[in-house]
Amino acid sequence: MSGKFVYLQITYCIITEKIHRLKIYIKNMVCVRCELILKSVLEKAGLQYSSVKIGEADLISxxxxxxxxxxxxxxxxxxLELLDNKKSILVEKIKNVIIEIVYYSEDQIKENLSDLLSAKLNYDYTYLSNIFMKVRGTTIEQFFISQRIERVKEMLVYDELTLTxxxxxxxxxxxxxxxxQFKKVTGLTPSHFKKIRLSRRNIPGK
Known part of the structure; x- marks a missing residue:
């Protein structure tokens, strides 16, 4: 029995290592268009994949x-860019979780950002925060705020929603x-920003 157990352990380790090698991580993926670009690049390179999502892809071989x-x-x-450094990969995962929350989640967040990140990435938030600061030179909270403001800009101009x-x-x-927060980040009020962007859209050639 012990021999079989050791054999199964070794087999499991080999399979796990192989699966790890087949997953690649990509920097700067922020939207569905990036997924399409990655799929196209992989196909042109003759690399088959089982799945592609923001920040990563699973290769078949x-x-x-x-x-x-x-x-x-x-x-x-x-x-875009391939990531190999473990810390950079973790930071990219943090960014991808935040981007998914801000741009693609239809549900209201029912927990703190810190708790959500810890649960999704299986790391203590203090560790995640320190790694993010070392690699990016900014805090997770500041990145979260900047992404929310970028989303506000889009919603103001394209979704025709009220501020409420x-x-x-x-x-x-x-x-x-x-x-x-909008004025602190952009220097403009939301209404002033919307007026400027809409006026530019109405100028021929813009």
């Missing part, structure tokens, strides 16, 4: 060092809170 280098060069042409509706969807405590 192993990738050689030369293929990895060529893939990275192709990705860089579209503003936007504040509710993005879980600002109030319209005043939204407006205050």
């Amino acid at each position: 192993e990738i050689s060092d030369q293929q990895r280098e060529e893939l990275n060069e192709s990705l860089k042409k579209s503003g 509706e936007i504040a509710y969807r993005l879980q600002f405590s109030s319209v005043a809170h939204l407006s205050g």
